[in-house]
Amino acid sequence: MKAGSRFLNAVSAIALSAGVVSSGAGMAVLASAAVAEAAVIQRIEVRGAQRVGVDAVRSNITIRPGQSFSNVDIDESVKRLYATGFFSDVRISVSGGTLVVNVSENQLVNQVVFNGNRKLKDDKLRGVVQTQPMGPYSESLISADIERIKEAYAGIGRSDVEVTTQVVPVAEGRVNLAFVINEGDRTKINKINFVGNNAYGDGRLSALIQTKRSNMLSFLTRKDVYNEDKLRADEEALRQFYYNHGYADFRVISSDVTLDETGNEYAITITVDEGERYKFGNIAVESTVEGIDGAELERLVETRAGNTYSARDVQKSMEAISQRVSAAGYPFARVVPRGDRNFENNTIGVTYLVDQGERAYVERIEIRGNTRTRDYVIRREFDISEGDAFNQETISRAKRRLEALGYFTSVNISTAPGSASDRVVVVVDVVDQPTGSFSIGAGYSVGGDGFVLEASVEEKNFLGRGQFIRVAVGGGLDDARTYNFSFTEPYFLGYRLAAGFDVFRSETSSNSDYNYEETGATLRVTAPITEELATTVRYTYKELKYTEDGAYGADDTPYTADDNVSAPYMDLIENSPWKQSIVGHSIVYNSLDDRMMAREGIYASFTHEYAGLGGDSEYYKAYAKFRYYHTLSDEFDLIGSLSASAGHVVSTGGDLNVFDQFQIGGKELRGFESSGIGPRLEGDALGGTTYFTASAEANFPLPLFPQDLNIRGTVFADAGTLYGNDVGNSAGVVGTDMSLRASVGAGILWLSPFGPLRFDYAVPVAKEDFDKVQNFRFSMANAF
Structure with missing residues (x-):
């Protein structure tokens, strides 16, 4: 039934004392002015639920006999029934004091098999797809599963994989589903070019990044697999390297990736602007916190005038000062570096400002992405817990500790607003790696x-x-x-x-x-x-x-x-x-x-x-x-x-x-x-x-x-x-x-x-x- 004709039928039903709700292809159309105001039914009648069962249908309906309901309740019930994946069509109508639910059941999947897969085993693919044995047969779900399989193959360097399906009926209402996979050849990385780098050669920069050119051992390392997220991480690795070696103005202008479909090979070109190299100028510590003497904190600073500028040394200095100030009884104090750049002699003076920051507390620490490492293993690397004063330097120190463990390929820590203006949620995203x-x-x-x-x-x-x-x-x-x-x-x-x-x-x-x-x-x-x-x-x-x-x-x-x-x-x-x-x-x-x-x-x-x-x-x-x-x-x-x-x-x-x-x-x-x-x-x-x-x-x-x-x-x-x-x-x-x-x-x-x-x-x-x-x-x- 077309959506337009359903809408006309629904409109024509408004004049009726009984309302009808019909839905197809995921669309629900509500009807009945009487129902819109409120109605009460005495019983629920389910039709068409042969394999799923009447109780399963009723459990997904928000409407109950003897209780008033409206269009919102009918709409929510339709959505819930569709969300189970067991039905291809759902219709709800009211006849007197009876709510009639007509459903058309999807076929059930009897078995899911994979054909043609050699590089990814069946167990791996079963964890990728969402279509499962004894679950509903859904075209939309299967289409999404095909994309998931392709993403899994792209993760091992086979971006030209082809995936189709075969459906074989085995009994009334049941089918066997086969994903037929043509794995294709590995998509290699033929070239990684750097443009704009004068201080360091291509070889030195190549050693910094995780993405590597294909070679005879790439089938073991998988480092020649192109991944957009990994390329973003490589850009950050280049930034940190340059920032720690005096190039405070460094930036990645672009990362261009082209695929030669004939050879099934990627070429990556990273264009950078190194900028000038700087040394540290004058270094000082100033404090606006009563009882904290900035001059006494200068011995904690790792940056020294005349040394090559390093963002890492600035960060370590901030953490050392913050830790000392916090231990002195000022947990909310913050340390902010202020740079004074001199373009004539290429120096950057740094003044560390210690002031009383805004009072904020850690509402919770939310850990995501860890499929193997237990939450408490990550949580114990933090010197703060729920309810403690929020301190950015403490967060940075925890990040460095997590990275030093060697358990993760990446560690990212961010913050999100809490339930109140003085509450902060610390979000820890990690990716486990073999250990x-x-x-x-x-x-x-x-x-x-x-x-x-x-x-x-x-x-x-x-x-x-x-x-x-x-x-x-x-x-x-x-x-x-x-x-x-x-x-x-x-x-x-x-x-x-x-x-x-x-x-x-x-x-x-x-x-x-x-x-x-x-x-x-x-x-x-x-x-x-x-x-x-x-x-x-x-x-x-x-x-x-x-x-x-x-x-x-x-x-x-x-x-x-x-x-x-x-x-x-x-x-x-x-x-x-x-x-x-x-x-x-x-x-x-x-x-x-x-x-x-x-x-x-x-x-x-x-x-x-x-x-x-x-x-x-x-x-x-x-x-x-x-x-x-x-x-x-x-x-x-x-x-x-x-x-x-x-x-x-x-x-x-x-x-x-x-x-x-x-x-x-x-x-x-x-x-x-x-x-x-x-x-x-x-x-x-x-x-x-x-x-x-x-x-x-x-x-x-x-x-x-x-x-x-x-x-x-x-x-x-x-x-x-x-x-x-x-x-x-x-x-x-x-x-x-x-x-x-x-x-x-x-x-x-x-x-x-x-x-x-x-x-x-x-x-x-x-x-x-x-x-x-x-x-x-x-x-x-x-x-x-």
Whole structure:
């Protein structure tokens, strides 16, 4: 029936004492002047509801016998019935005291199947479509499902997918529905061009954005999938990069995307205007809040006159000032930076204004988009909760924390008006990402222990609870074995305390002369001091067992003095097993800008520990390490790093044991084996009481490879020493003096789809004759 004829029929029915409501194709037309004023019916009669049932129809009607109703109630009832999706037509009429509801039922879907899909499995597509088995067959719903399937394929780079349907009747009123999918070829990204960039090359800017050109590994990374939202995020990444490197006037003029339908390839052109580069001018803090002295807050400011302008430093300064003022009892105080731009000498002076902001409270924190991570995991990163004073710097700090977790591909925090003028709703939009990883590490020494391998599985957001779990297993050709299990709860008992434990076991041998087994566990608690500084307290208990290789064979023959085992290790064998009970404390400072590929920042740690609360070890040990990263050239993306480490151990009760002393080698000094340097007796590593190491390294994009592959070259130089011995009789021991070892080398660093993959080849240039060399090492991390 046409809509116009229905309207005429309805108009002609106005003169009748009974009203009729008819609807088709989603349109409801109301009639009856009597009904418009109000009416009362005594009963409801439902016609045509064979499969759905009369009760289901009545439950979706707002009209009840004995109660007055009007056109609004009839209209709402029609809408509700259509909204169920079970009906193709709904008509409501009034006959005397009876409300007559005539419905025409849609067919029911008996089964939904997918044909032709290989890249997206059935389970994935079932979660996309809304048409479900035993649900209504609706043309409009199916059309929307086709678009949803196309969007899902566009998300994996197949924008030219074709989707049709086939309907097969199987019984009266029931059909099977098949979505027939022609997946087509992957839509690739052939070119990403930058226009207007003079300070930084295309390669440097390409490294900043998530959208990548197609390459031979794109089927794993999916980074060559064009997505408009991802391109907007890339534009923001470019802005932040330029703003943090002095280009305060930077802007993205346009991002043009063209599709070559012949080759099914996108070409993306991003046009930018870099503007001039600025340095900081005069810096000051002014306060209008009584009791707050702006001059005293200046020491919290990270921006310094003469330094390159950085929006990040301005933000950190604002947060530091806001936190201090809030702690002083002014929760509503706000910090606003005022810029004074000097175009003649390209400087920007910044004055941080502290004033009493408007009183506003957090009405609620609304979290959206998290399909895996629990709400409370996100909520606990906020230093505010419902009812607290609203503070923008606190919100910015929470955003930075959420991004640092590594649980999300994007984090956006916005605000919306609350139920009153002084109420604010904080809206948190996140997108979950995979947080599991598989890693593998390996090494090989010529003439040494040969090939060794370790594999581990990590999950840093276990079950969406934010918990960290790691399981690792290692082994080598010499029957060495290692086993490790770690668990960390980042918010122990609801406090910002990362509590966890480690359980470990290792089985190794040394030149086939003796076997070594170590089994133990560690309990630890870490507390943050600042955003970049944390402290950890731990307790470790170990049991160490030394046996002569082959000494306890099938015939239980004991070892003899003729066996090729040095005296200290023979003592370890005779008195095995040994026990250690260790209490330790660490302080860690971490300001690295990126965990995978740091370009700026410092990582430093200091640890001291005491052994002697029971067990066979009695010592005090202290050791530290430091690493500094700095971009030597933004234009050429050249990154330099300097590192150093040191340690010393002293006995607190008699001689030290071999296992109490430090053992260093290939990890600290590339070109040497693990435990490859330091004091030795008859070829066995005894360790040392003191060590120092230093290293310098530079890494850079390899010119022969596209930068989208993230393959970088490295050159490095390592130096260090391990000396001193306090295990008793030193007769025959070599390497106790402070003899310097050094090595130089080169390597390849690949930020692969599986994680960082590194190959190093080092040659010792200063060593002792008894040192053990290992020229080649590699390590690898695989994310899934």
